Amino acid sequence: MTNKRIFISADHGLAVVYFLQTDVLPTLLKGGVEVVLLTDDGLVEQIQRRFGQPGLIVEGLRLKQARHYFETHDHSTQYWLHFLRWMGGSRRINTNAMDGHLRQMQHETSRRGKLLMPFIRAATAVLRRSAVARRALVNFQMRYTPQIYGDLFEKYRPALVVASTPGWRFDRYLLREAVRQGICTATAIIGWDNPSSYRLPGAPVDYITCWSEIQKEELVLGSDWQPERVNIGGIPAYDGYFRKQWQMSREEYFALHGLDPQRKLLAYASSFVTFAPNYPNIEALARLVAEDRLAYPAQLLIRLHPNHFIPGSLYEKEAQRVRQLVGELPHVHLVEPVPLGGELGYYSGEDMPEKSSMMAHADVFLTVYSTMVVETAIHDRPIVSVCIDTPGGWNTPGKFSLALSEIAEWPTHLRFRQAGAGRVALNPEQVREAVNFYLTQPDADREARRRFVEREVTFTDGSAGRRTAEYLLSLV
Incomplete structure (x- = not known):
């Protein structure tokens, strides 16, 4: 049988x-x-x-x-159905993240799309208020x-x-x-x-x-x-973190990236590159390290985001700027995600030992509210969300930008802040203060991190x- x-x-x-x-x-x-x-x-x-x-x-x-079916069979209808599904969830929960994407669409869509946007906004408003309308949309597709x-x-x-x-x-x-x-x-x-x-x-x-x-x-x-x-x-993908099955020793990991065992390690994971540049965050940290302006001699390890590898994109250009900065300043290092290949991109299981070891051995871990705040809390390391705004954002015609200081109310970001699982820094001086706080008090907020992990992932065994x-x- x-x-x-x-x-x-x-x-x-x-x-x-x-x-x-x-x-x-x-x-x-x-x-x-x-x-x-x-x-x-x-x-x-x-x-x-x-x-x-x-x-x-x-x-x-x-x-x-x-993809061929999507692009050749009533493409415009399928496209807007997809967008309405994305934006049209009930307003009974926090919609701040979706609202940011709605603003992006309003700014970046084609001329024809801009003419349609009033109708799309009206449809979105109906969907957010009506379960009947939401069911009808799901069935229609x-x-x-x-x-x-x-x-x-x-x-x-x-x-x-x-x-x-x-x-x-x-x-x-x-x-x-x-x-x-x-x-x-x-x-x-x-x-x-x-x-x-x-x-x-x-x-x-x-x-x-x-x-x-x-x-x-x-x-x-x-x-x-x-x-x-x-x-x-x-979340099954985090079981390996709790078991420490991917984690390299500190000596092995430092040797892999040519890190100095006598210096504290700051690890920065790029994120959120769609709406705002990461470069100001990275440059501020790099200069703090290179100029020895922290409580202890330190070094910086920067992790690029998978989107940094989109050919011809603004994000790819930002990655080049980061590589140039790494080449110019002392004690600044770079790690690039390993691709799985095909269309599955740079979010890869090949990368789990790298990610786990980076978080486990960082004296302070920094990012922009990315999922890695949860992963780093599992590794019980201090976390700082760095949100330094760039005047004008991407400063590119037709490209929407959203100030990082405006995303604090997004659902997951709000939960991180309310949990007290880490600190938030909005300018270079606040970054220096937050990093020094954790360098001198590494056990601070440990209990808050533990409770945060239990609420967000449930099973920690x-x-x-x-x-x-x-x-x-x-x-x-």
């Missing part, structure tokens, strides 16, 4: 980590199901070589076909279900289809096909800010598993999920992967 099968869509590097580099896959296989992993077509052989084992089948996700995956469904006959988003990306076409065939669907929340930054699903999805009670509330109140269909399973897989098995 053939085992039941589960389709898993891993259309992002972090999804590969979530499903393949945690206890999720082993628990599913031990539970007696076969897993058909759908991922970037160009990486099928690579992933099969690395993760191949009995019970795991790797197939292409056919992203090129999905089912008419855009291409014949991309029919042969895979016929070949494998899955009992459950699992995606790493509820159809926020091109996985919507896979989920819609499953719905049309009457197959149970589920999704996993991979990102910390996903439930507050993206809202309505791209297909009618049956079940969802998330990190915490906080995310569950965001899903229920903001996106109309039924509470009994929302599972709290923690390395069991999230097993719990999540057991939930998915219960749906088969």
